[in-house]
Amino acid sequence: MHTIDLTYVGLGIHEELVAYVADQQDYYEREGVHVALRDGCAWDDERVRRTATIGLGRAVLSRVTGGVPWTALCVNTDRPLFWLLARDAYASVEELRGRRIGIHPPRTAPGCFSRIVLRRHGLDPDRDVQAVVMTPGDYSHHLRRLAEGSLDAAFVGSTLAPEVAARDNGLRLLAFVGDDFRIPTVGVAVDPTHIAPDDPAVLALVRANRRALRAIHDEPDLAVRYVNALIPNLSEAEARRHYERYVAPYFTADGRHDPSVATEALASVAEELGVPAVPDAAAVYRTEPGGSQRT
Numbered sequence: 001m002h003t004i005d006l007t008y009v010g011l012g013i014h015e016e017l018v019a020y021v022a023d024q025q026d027y028y029e030r031e032g033v034h035v036a037l038r039d040g041c042a043w044d045d046e047r048v049r050r051t052a053t054i055g056l057g058r059a060v061l062s063r064v065t066g067g068v069p070w071t072a073l074c075v076n077t078d079r080p081l082f083w084l085l086a087r088d089a090y091a092s093v094e095e096l097r098g099r100r101i102g103i104h105p106p107r108t109a110p111g112c113f114s115r116i117v118l119r120r121h122g123l124d125p126d127r128d129v130q131a132v133v134m135t136p137g138d139y140s141h142h143l144r145r146l147a148e149g150s151l152d153a154a155f156v157g158s159t160l161a162p163e164v165a166a167r168d169n170g171l172r173l174l175a176f177v178g179d180d181f182r183i184p185t186v187g188v189a190v191d192p193t194h195i196a197p198d199d200p201a202v203l204a205l206v207r208a209n210r211r212a213l214r215a216i217h218d219e220p221d222l223a224v225r226y227v228n229a230l231i232p233n234l235s236e237a238e239a240r241r242h243y244e245r246y247v248a249p250y251f252t253a254d255g256r257h258d259p260s261v262a263t264e265a266l267a268s269v270a271e272e273l274g275v276p277a278v279p280d281a282a283a284v285y286r287t288e289p290g291g292s293q294r295t
Contacts, residue, residue, distance in 0.1 A: 012159040018186070072188070105133050220243065257285050
């Protein structure tokens with residue numbers, strides 16, 4: 001049996017769901033690969049480069065800014081699962097001009113994406129709002145600061161369901177990042193400097209990832225159960241609504257990506273980061289199936 005380390009670099013169903021399904025359903029074993037799921041949230045880029053990674057967003061940023069030759073071989077979704085929650089007094093993103101917004105660091109993937117979204121709503125994140133840089137996690141700190149009034153809005157991730165968090169905390173959901181900005185952002189990627197894309201362990205990992213994506217679409221009850229396992233404070237009905245709103249419509253069934261979306265996204269990321277040279281999307285994202293699927 002082949003072996004490989006697979007690193008996630010963020011928490012929540014955005015990064016964890018597909019790998020969790022593949023692990024729990026024994027798809028890795030069926031494909032003949034032992035996958036060690038590693039928590040790389042606090043790892044530096046050099047350590048992550050020695051593994052396969054789920055975090056395409058972080059990989060792409062390091063390719064844009066540092067030329068690290070990350071290559072995406074499978075894409076789970078091009079709709080980043082991040083949301084902007086605000087105190088109930090604000091009815092639109094545009095009303096946040098001059099207000100305090102909790103946001104991820106600007107040179108992280110979710111921070112970069114969030115800044116792009118603010119710009120698309122006519123707000124310069126450096127001039128038009130008071131950006132409060134906050135470390136991501138389970139986002140309970142963000143919710144507390146919204147409740148106490150030291151923040152007017154905050155970007156949060158998929159360790160929570162935004163509609164439920166808004167209802168339970170008297171907040172308003174103002175934006176879904178994936179509605180405003182699309183980028184192939186989670187899946188399977190390797191740095192060929194350390195791991196060859198055609199390595200048998202990599203090909204088996206990709207096949208298992210595709211099995212999990214297919215199951216998420218073909219077996220909604222199974223997918224809802226795993227969504228609920230990763231966000232355990234939800235009721236079954238809430239987990240189903242979350243799946244139906246953000247997973248079923250937007251996760252791929254085959255791991256492939258839309259090249260036009262990738263090209264536009266890379267240009268937007270490079271512009272936001274102030275990098276003049278934009279990588280060729282076809283070199284970054286190579287998601288044609290590699291190897292036949294086992295049974």
